[in-house]
Amino acid sequence: MEIASKTAIVTGASSGIGASFSKALINKGAKVYGLARSTDKLNQLKEHLGDSFIGVKMDITDHDNIQQWIGTTFNTDHRPEILINNAGLGRFGDVDKLPLDDWETMIKTNLSGVFYMCRQIVPLMKENKNHCHIVNIASIAGKIGNPQLSGYNASKFGVRGFSESLFKEVRYDGIKVTCFYPGSIQTKFFSDADTESHSNMMQPEDVAEVLINILETPDNFLINDITMRPLNPKHPDEQ
Template identity: 75%
Template sequence: MDINTKTAIITGASSGIGTAFSSALIEQGATVYGLARSTNKLKKIQEKLGKQFIPVTLDITDYKAVEQWIDNTFSEQNLPDILINNAGLGRFGEVDKLSVEDWESMIKTNLSGTFYMTRQLVPLMKENESVCHIINIASIAGKIGNPQLTGYNASKFGVRGFSEALFKEVRYDGIKVTCFYPGSIATDFFKQVDMDTHPNMMQPGDVADVLVNILQTPDNFLINDITMRPLNPKPPSEQ
């Protein structure tokens, strides 16, 4: 895919790798609809990235709102090329102490939100004469279960299964599907679970570079999943 002039939708665009993805795609000439719930954060990103970044205040767990925005934004004259389902959250804890609210928040954001966006955008991508690409951001937690991650693991294993089934379903419609399984990335995600970032974590810009490389593969070349980790994941203080 030649990213120049393409139209991308990125959820969770107000921070972390979502912002890095937006920046990387705009550098390649794409127009990015950046979705998040924080209007102020999105506006600040637009001030930095310019008019090619279009801020969209949207809660992806609200299916009707997602449907309405897509219906009002896209048409035969404005078809999407790239969807990056990046929005996600983590709530960790032992299964008998994990609240129902935290469980449902993870499932709705990490899994249902991915389905809501994809379900509405796939028909538009099928109308696109160019090859399109859907990127789902799972986690290494979508491959490996660990204690105190039952809810997070369940949501990310769900993204893994959804992605594998989806790639087989839409490949003959000219739509690529790739699932990312990143290990620890130095973002604000870890503040959600009271953990500190450190220099040995992967950097958002490096993950964004991988994204660009995968999007730029030839049209009949598909990388359907990719795992990435820090070579040395330990904090420098533990060396």
């Protein structure tokens, strides 16, 4: 895909790898609709990225709002070619102690939100004469289960299965589907999980560079799964 002049949607765009994805796409000449819940963070990002970034306040767990926004934003003359389903969160704890709200929030955000976006965007991509690309951001936790991560694992394993099915469903419509399985990235995600982030984690801009490489593959060439990890994941102070 030639990214220049393409229209992209990035969920969870206001910080972390979502902000890096948005910047990388704009640097390649794309127009980016960045979806997030924080208007302030979106406005700050727009100041940095310029007019090619359009911030959209959106809760991706609300299917009706997604449907309304897509219906009023896109039409036969203006369709998105790129969808990056990046929004996600983690809540951790033993299965018998994990609050129900935490479980339901993870499933709605990490899994249902991906489905809601694809449900509305795929029909537009099917009508697009250009090849299109959907990238779903799962996690290494979508491949490997760990204690205290039952809910997060379940949601990300779900993204893995959804992505595999969607890839086979839409490949003959000229739509690529790629699922990312990143390990630890130095973002606010780990601070929210009461875990210290550090410089040996992957950097958001490096993950964004992988995204660009995936998007720029030839039209009849697909990388549907990609796993990435830090070579040395230990804290720099550890021996």
